[in-house]
Amino acid sequence: MATATRVKVTEDESMLTSLVRRITSSSERDGWQEPVLPGQLTLTIVVAGASGDLAKKKTYPALCFLYQHGFLCSNVRIVGYARTDLSDQALRDKLRPFLKNTPEDKREAFLATCSYVSGPYDTPHGWQRLAAVLDKRESATPKNPAGRLFYLALPPSVYPQVCRGLKEHCSSIATSSEPGRSWVRVVVEKPFGKDLQSSEDLAEHLGELYPEEQLYRIDHYLGKEMTQNMFVMRFANTFLSPLWSRTHVANVQITFKEDFGTQGRGGYFDEFGIIRDVIQNHLIQLLAFVGMEKPVSLHPDDIRDQKVQVLRCIKPPSLDNVVLGQYTAADGEDGYLDDPTVPQGSRTPTFASIVLYIDNDRWAGVPFIIKAGKALDERKAEIRIQLHETPHFIFAGESSSSRNELVVRLQPDEAIYMKFIVKKPGLDTEPVISELDLDYHSRYPDVIIPDAYPKLILDAIRGDQQHFVRRDELRAAWAIFTPLLHAVDAGEVPIHPYPYSSRGPEEADALRSRVGWVKNSKYDWKAKVDVPA
Incomplete structure (x- = not known):
């Protein structure tokens, strides 16, 4: 056999080689199983x-x-x-x-x-x-x-x-x-940078030293029990699939509330603000799990491919769809600017409500209302999916104030519940809102739900990157918020004051109503009580 000579690879051959490599990689994903540790390590x-x-x-x-x-x-x-x-x-x-x-x-x-x-x-x-x-x-x-x-x-x-x-x-x-x-x-x-450019610079530095398969960018919200349950719930229940689109969903609200202020950590917080600290990472990950398409397998990159795809469909928000706030002293509690670690006259927002839109066939026109704030009236993190009102509502009352909602509560007291319209007990036919409720502490009283970090560290030890942020995913998230962040840093967005322990600026409620969220006015949550067997 003649000695092989080195030849120049043509552009077509190079494209074919690349295609074969991608096909091979894809087929390798099909046989993927959750990694386990070797017995002797x-x-x-x-x-x-x-x-x-x-x-x-x-x-x-x-x-x-x-x-x-x-x-x-x-x-x-x-x-x-x-x-x-x-x-x-x-x-x-x-x-x-x-x-x-x-x-x-x-x-x-x-x-x-x-x-x-x-x-x-x-x-x-x-x-x-x-x-x-x-x-x-x-x-x-x-x-x-x-x-x-x-x-x-x-x-x-x-x-x-x-x-x-x-x-x-x-x-x-x-x-x-x-x-x-x-x-x-x-x-x-985290934080992985302060905007798109600084994030890319950091990613470039790390990428020169370690390849992507060795890097695990941790976002602890991806390790939360209810974040992972959101993924299973969406893709394991047939009845949810036809509801999960603009045809039935009126709006989605993703909320993060803390009932305390900076508490002496204002120096750190002031460098980043609520958008960089919470929204660009934690809440945008929750949005991705709500909006993504079903992956072809449970391979980490199949899941992250779908998250990247939906994030790339989101355009930066217009300033008309943004409300920022900063908490002030009330009820004996100091305001943000009273924290001695906060620079005088700081315009760093401690509250943000941002409306995003996913420009694809599934979600076109559906507002995703992302809200986060410190020093609010309660501690809570939840996803609230509100459906359109029932057409031709034949019962007494206004149909628009009686909407079904699916709520996934991440903290405190993990739960999933669905608001249903049912008949109020009695002789009259009066519709009221009740709930189908899965409260984790009642349903699984003997199960310990750990903090997110043990799950994520265990995944890293096992080599499972499913719940870690890939570089292109990070880039897509920063691309959404960088124009807004630059406008905030330049003083182009008003900062509305709100009292400590309040619900936040009133302007945020007006924004939420303007894009179509409706309060279920007749709904009254009843705390669970133990009933003797």
Whole structure:
């Protein structure tokens, strides 16, 4: 056979090769199953920023929950890394008060797996010490595959230098006899930039060091029980499918309310504001789950493909469809500008109501009302899908004030309920609104619903990126809000004051009514009471 000569690949051949690669990749997705950990895995979880608030309040308690309930490998070690000079015991003493809900024996066993390495983020010395710890640990079990999960409980400003240190000194696994089954993964926390350009810059820095399949951008709302239930509920129930479009849905309202202000964290919050802090990430993810089409499989990229597709159909909101607010002092509580950590005269919004539209066949013309605020009258996060009024309403009363609604409450007290119009008991035929109610704490009294972080960390350990944000998904979300954010930063959008513990600016109610939301005036929620058996 003649020696093969190198030839120039034509444009058509290149396109064909690309097509074959895509087809192969797609068929690989068809056989995908949820990953499971190998029986023998030397797992090391590195918590960068271990001495900080996020690590002690969220990361370590989540790891402790997984350890307590048997979800971590038997051969696991959790290594903290930060600039603070601490001993292993000092770290354990620092963490112990945040693990109060864990039985003492499990808590102490978990803490025994925790150790600490101190070092700077911007020079190699500390990373080299950390690498020595990792190599020594894995060399003790040379036949086992090794897994290294780097959790960055740090501000994004140091991500590039931290990831460079990890990549150059801590990402080579040489001891395993099964290198194909060993892995390195990096979990990064939001905020991922402040607008589209800064997000892309950060993504470029990280992408130069780690490929997309090794990066896990965490948004804890994707780990919430009811977010994941929204996905199952939508695509597992036949009766919902014909309702889920502009034909029957009048509007969708996605709400996030906190009943407290910045509480001394105004310096951090003022840098970002409510849109960057909550809406651009958490609430837009909820919108994507409401609006997306059914994926062809449960492969993480099939799911994320559909989320990206629906996000790309959303145009930036017009300023006419935006109401911003900032809370003021009331009922003995300080206003936002009274927080000493907030710059004087700040125009950072603590409340936003934004109407978005999805320009596709399913949702054309349906307003998605996204609302978030601090220092409001209650703590709540929910999705509320309101249907059109019943045509030719033959009963007494106004049909427009008697609408069906499907509500998914994420917090507090997880629940799903449907508002139904039924006959009021009695001799008259009077329609009233009641509900079909799935209250999680009543229906599943013995089930522990964990915080979102254990679920997401477990997914990262398993290698399941389904509940993490992909780069193109992040880009599509920032593209929606960046024009508005620039207008807000330039002072082009009015900021309406609202009293602490109120429902927010009255202008937000007017906006909601203008785009078609209708209050069910005759509906009165009745709290559940225990009825003797």
